[in-house]
Amino acid sequence: MNALVIAAISGAVGVTAGAFGAHALKTQLAPEALAAWETAVRYQLLHVPALLAAGLLARSGGEVRLTVWLFVLGTLLFSGSLYALALGGPRWLGPVTPVGGVALIAGWIALAVSARG
Helix, strand or coil, X not given: CCHHHHHHHHHHHHHHHHHHHHHCCCCCCCHHHHHHHXXXXXXXXXHHHHHHHHHHHHHCCCCCHHHHHHHHHXXXXXXXXXXXXXXXXXXXXXXXXXXXXHHHHHHHHHHXXXXXX
C-alpha cells in the first residue's frame, strides 16, 4: 500500500468534500448536519499529512504498514460515517464514528512506534 498515493487521493477527496459542503450543502443541510460534515472533512484532511509522513518514513526503510492501515480504516470509518450521517444515513452509523476515532488514535501511536525505529 503506497501511503503517498493514498495521502494524495485522500487530500483530493477531502478538499472536494469541503468545497461540496461549503457550496452545495450549505443551504441543504441543517446546521448540526453541516457541522458533522465539516468535522468529517477536518479529520480527513488532518490525516493527510500523517499519511505523507508515513509514506516518507516507508521510503527511508521504516515499517509503517500498520500505521497506514489504521489511518485509512480510521478515516473511512470516522469521516465516512459522519459524511453518511450528515446526508441522512441510518442512525446505526453513529457508533461507527468512535470506532474510527480509535483507529486514528492507534494509527498515531503506531506512527510514533515506527518513527522510533
